Amino acid sequence: MASPEIEALTNALARLPGLGPRSARRAVLHLLKRRETTLAPLLSALAAVNERLETCGVCGNVDTSNPCAICADPRRDLRSLCVVEEVADLWALDRSRLFPGKFHVLGGRLSALEGVRPEDLAIDGLVRRIEAGGIDEVVLAMNATLEGQTTAHYVAERIERFPVRVTQLAHGLPVGGELDYLDDGTLAQALRARRPVA
Amino acid sequence: MASPEIEALTNALARLPGLGPRSARRAVLHLLKRRETTLAPLLSALAAVNERLETCGVCGNVDTSNPCAICADPRRDLRSLCVVEEVADLWALDRSRLFPGKFHVLGGRLSALEGVRPEDLAIDGLVRRIEAGGIDEVVLAMNATLEGQTTAHYVAERIERFPVRVTQLAHGLPVGGELDYLDDGTLAQALRARRPVA
Ligand SMILES: [Zn+2]
Ligand SMILES: [Zn+2]
Numbered sequence: 001m002a003s004p005e006i007e008a009l010t011n012a013l014a015r016l017p018g019l020g021p022r023s024a025r026r027a028v029l030h031l032l033k034r035r036e037t038t039l040a041p042l043l044s045a046l047a048a049v050n051e052r053l054e055t056c057g058v059c060g061n062v063d064t065s066n067p068c069a070i071c072a073d074p075r076r077d078l079r080s081l082c083v084v085e086e087v088a089d090l091w092a093l094d095r096s097r098l099f100p101g102k103f104h105v106l107g108g109r110l111s112a113l114e115g116v117r118p119e120d121l122a123i124d125g126l127v128r129r130i131e132a133g134g135i136d137e138v139v140l141a142m143n144a145t146l147e148g149q150t151t152a153h154y155v156a157e158r159i160e161r162f163p164v165r166v167t168q169l170a171h172g173l174p175v176g177g178e179l180d181y182l183d184d185g186t187l188a189q190a191l192r193a194r195r196p197v198a
Numbered sequence: 199m200a201s202p203e204i205e206a207l208t209n210a211l212a213r214l215p216g217l218g219p220r221s222a223r224r225a226v227l228h229l230l231k232r233r234e235t236t237l238a239p240l241l242s243a244l245a246a247v248n249e250r251l252e253t254c255g256v257c258g259n260v261d262t263s264n265p266c267a268i269c270a271d272p273r274r275d276l277r278s279l280c281v282v283e284e285v286a287d288l289w290a291l292d293r294s295r296l297f298p299g300k301f302h303v304l305g306g307r308l309s310a311l312e313g314v315r316p317e318d319l320a321i322d323g324l325v326r327r328i329e330a331g332g333i334d335e336v337v338l339a340m341n342a343t344l345e346g347q348t349t350a351h352y353v354a355e356r357i358e359r360f361p362v363r364v365t366q367l368a369h370g371l372p373v374g375g376e377l378d379y380l381d382d383g384t385l386a387q388a389l390r391a392r393r394p395v396a
Contacts, residue, residue: 045206
């Protein structure tokens with residue numbers, strides 16, 4: 001029988017999205033067989049992430065500094081704030097270099113099904129950032145899913161009392177599409193055609 | 199853009215079988231979002247495997263001791279040796295509790311396609327174990343694949359000069375089937391009906 005160490009590693013890997021118990025076992029064998037080239041790099045990468053990365057107290061990004069590099073960057077346009085569901089969406093937009101402003105990560109989307117309520121998301125923090133002033137435009141960059149759009153509407157309502165222009169990404173996004181899966185061209189088009197929230 | 203730490207972790211995960219770059223990225227986000235419940239256990243499990251597990255110098259098993267628990271177990275039948283391709287196969291057979299003897303892990307199978315030659319496998323070590331004496335039967339428990347059977351034939355030839363009975367698992371195994379994927383019933387049947395290599 002495999003040792004408890006191997007069982008524990010198999011279980012930990014099996015909890016990752018995309019890996020079930022069977023593929024986790026295969027992955028463990030792969031790691032054991034090629035320790036120098038697979039296990040060692042994975043271990044040190046994981047340890048580095050665990051030790052060095054923290055969540056930015058301003059925007060919710062994950063980075064080696066807090067505030068994160070984006071929040072600390074003086075060349076960024078402070079007046080423009082892009083609200084996204086997840087850190088991955090921030091990365092996708094940042095990778096595209098299309099948005100010159102700052103970000104705000106909600107940490108998810110409203111979902112009756114999954115029991116995600118407004119207080120589970122970083123909406124109060126967003127309201128406080130806008131309240132603090134200096135922001136002219138808030139771009140709602142939620143996914144083009146039912147839950148993403150519900151979240152966008154809720155956020156728009158929560159901030160409508162502030163003197164900011166609230167826009168959202170144009171729905172050139174494929175319906176049901178998730179931001180993180182889109183190419184830069186699609187993102188660019190959606191960003192260019194962004195429109196005020198009615 | 200994601201930090202170098204995150205890129206390194208994504209790359210390390212993407213090298214695992216069953217995870218591509220896209221699902222590795224998803225896995226990293228999952229780890230970052232649920233650090234306490236996913237990243238921390240995975241890190242400690244990986245560290246434990248890395249620190250505590252070693253390859254048994256006798257049989258090639260992976261265990262917390264060297265020689266491994268199976269090699270060190272005095273209740274095991276020293277006269278019976280089961281040769282398998284991979285550690286996973288050893289575990290599958292050991293889990294079934296059907297084989298009372300000891301094991302020998304080749305560490306792969308001969309493959310012209312993948313350039314795996316006899317000297318890449320632990321065949322010399324097997325020959326030395328048999329040469330040392332005390333073994334009556336060698337059970338070749340290779341996968342019922344073309345490469346597995348080629349390997350079995352090669353090993354059988356290499357050890358035919360010794361006064362040992364060389365058997366192989368009965369081909370009740372589904373053709374193309376891999377040992378690690380079989381239920382204990384199938385394994386039991388194949389083991390019961392094992393036959394001398396012609
Ligand atoms: Zn930040
Ligand atoms: Zn051993």
